[in-house]
Amino acid sequence: MSDVGRPPLHVGIIMDGNGRWAQSRGLARISGHARGAKRVTEIVRGCPDIGVTHLTLYAFSTENWRRPVAEVEGLMKIFQQYILSKLDGLQREGVRVRFIGMRHRIPLKLQRLMARLEEATAECERLNLTIAIDYGGRDEIARAVQKMTAELGDGPVEEIGEDSMAAALDTAGLPDPDFIIRTSGEQRVSNFLLWQGVYAEYSFPEIPWPEFTLAHLRDEVTAFRSRDRRFGAVGAPTSVSITAGG
Structure with a gap:
């Protein structure tokens, strides 16, 4: 069955290019991450209006611990500030928030804020934000x-089996992503949703995350809708002609 024309239910975004965006403007890399956090607010708020019911954002990878200590500490502070400033707003806008990944290496204060946000938004249904x-x-x-x-x-x-595997993943209970976007033009999946994204469509727009607006996401979703997703099957012919001896 063709999926052409249907909006994605679940979009994943690898928010790439924050540091390079800042450096190209003579700013510290952490300034790019701060700008990127502000961009999240616009994207999250606009997703339901363009047919996105699930949004998964790649904020910090297991490999990102290798970055300079000052940058990692700055990122953790940005995450804390984001949760504190958006807690009431996310709940009010009907956004349910979940966090995936390991938590034991994350600062304890941030762990507590994450749990608090998950609990406060557990009954929200307008958008599922992971x-x-x-x-x-x-x-x-x-x-x-x-x-x-x-x-x-x-x-x-x-x-x-596959079902038990899916149930054991961090994303248990969530649908697999339909569409994964990586900003800033790098064409890699970078260890993001490897199991879940096996049938996802991908896009690699050149624009860095701090400049990726809701209008850009809308354009990406529109382009996604034109893709023919057959999931390994062959599209049915529009007509079948049978001839003698054929």
Whole structure:
């Protein structure tokens, strides 16, 4: 069954290009991240109006710990400020927030704010916002396998399948992404939703995240709607002609 014309239900975004955007303007890299955080507000607010019901944002990867300490600390402060400033607004606008990834390496204050935001928005339904912090697709899959094998015990390994794998991932209960966008033109998936994104459509716009507006997202969604997603099948012919001996 063709999916042409249908809006994406779940959009994932790799918010790339913040640091380079800042450096190209003679600013510190952290200034780009701060500008990028402001861009999140516009995108989140506008998603429901363009048919997006689920939005997953790649905020901080497992590899990002390798960045300079000052930049990492600055990012953690930005995350804290974002949650504190948007807590009431997200709840009021009907945005349910979830966080995926590992949490034990994140500062305790931020962990508590994350849990507070999840609890405060748990009943919201207008938009499902998932934020990936200290997240890596390979790590997520490894943790899911560890969880399944621990639960399985001495049971038959055949009980492990795609459904049980999906249920053990951080994104359990969420639909797989239909469309994944990476800003700033880099054409890599960078360890983002490796299991979930197997059938997602991808786009790599050149524009850096601090300049990626709701209008750009709307254009991307419009282009997505024209794609023919067959999920490994072959599109049905419009007519079938049978001839003798054929």
